[in-house]
Structures are given as C-alpha cells and as structure tokens.
Amino acid sequence: LPAPVACEWGLVGQHQGWTLNESALTKLYKEKENLFVVKNIKLQSTGFKFTELSNTNWDLTFGSHSGTYVYNLSDGWYAGIYTNNRGDKSNDIKVSDWNKTYDVYLRYKVIADWGKELAFAIVEAGQEYPTY
Numbered sequence: 001l002p003a004p005v006a007c008e009w010g011l012v013g014q015h016q017g018w019t020l021n022e023s024a025l026t027k028l029y030k031e032k033e034n035l036f037v038v039k040n041i042k043l044q045s046t047g048f049k050f051t052e053l054s055n056t057n058w059d060l061t062f063g064s065h066s067g068t069y070v071y072n073l074s075d076g077w078y079a080g081i082y083t084n085n086r087g088d089k090s091n092d093i094k095v096s097d098w099n100k101t102y103d104v105y106l107r108y109k110v111i112a113d114w115g116k117e118l119a120f121a122i123v124e125a126g127q128e129y130p131t132y
Contacts, residue, residue: 010053012061049093
C-alpha cells in the first residue's frame with residue numbers, strides 16, 4: 001500500500017497542546033482528491049484551529065468566528081479565509097459535545113478565478129462527510 005498523504009494543514013488545540021510546530025500538530029490525511037481527514041479524534045471544550053504544518057505564527061491560524069465565514073446549510077461545510085485570531089480562544093472551532101469522538105474533514109474550495117479557500121466539516125465519528 002502507498003504511504004498516506006498528509007495535508008499541508010493540521011489541527012492545533014487543547015486535545016494535544018497549543019504548540020505551533022509540525023511535530024505537535026494533529027495531521028489530516030488524504031481521503032480522496034481535495035479531501036483530507038483525521039478520524040476518531042477526541043476534541044476538548046476549548047476547541048481547536050487549523051494551521052499550516054510549517055506555521056509558527058498565531059496570526060496565521062484558521063478559526064471559525066472571525067473574518068469572512070459562511071455556513072451553507074445546503075451542503076454542510078463551513079468555509080473561510082485566513083484570519084487574524086491572535087491568542088483569543090473565542091475564535092477557536094468548538095464542538096457542542098466534547099464527550100464524543102469526531103471525524104474532521106478539510107478540503108480546498110475553488111472560488112471563482114482568484115484561488116482557493118479552506119472548507120471544513122465536523123461529523124460524529126463514522127458518519128459520512130457532506131457531499132460536494
């Protein structure tokens with residue numbers, strides 16, 4: 001079998017410590033083209049952020065409540081752009097029940113002609129991700 005392909009983005013959060021370096025991040029692996037996942041993860045009430053594996057700057061982490069974000073009920077994905085979160089934990093991505101385990105999906109969304117943005121979905125472990 002080929003080796004799993006890691007995404008260039010990972011998770012940083014209380015579930016594994018708020019340390020911005022590649023070895024401390026939770027990595028996501030390719031599920032199919034343009035779709036990456038970490039499965040059966042136990043998240044914490046304090047939430048998490050997405051960040052590039054090579055990132056060492058909190059200003060470049062990707063949270064959920066700052067900047068231009070959209071939750072589209074028609075397809076179940078959250079989408080957003082890079083955001084200036086600093087250390088404000090109110091900008092963390094949080095789940096409603098941290099006693100469960102989750103599958104966290106990340107994909108790149110192509111936006112018109114100007115490029116890509118990140119989109120993510122969080123589902124209870126074992127459930128299907130939203131279609132796209």
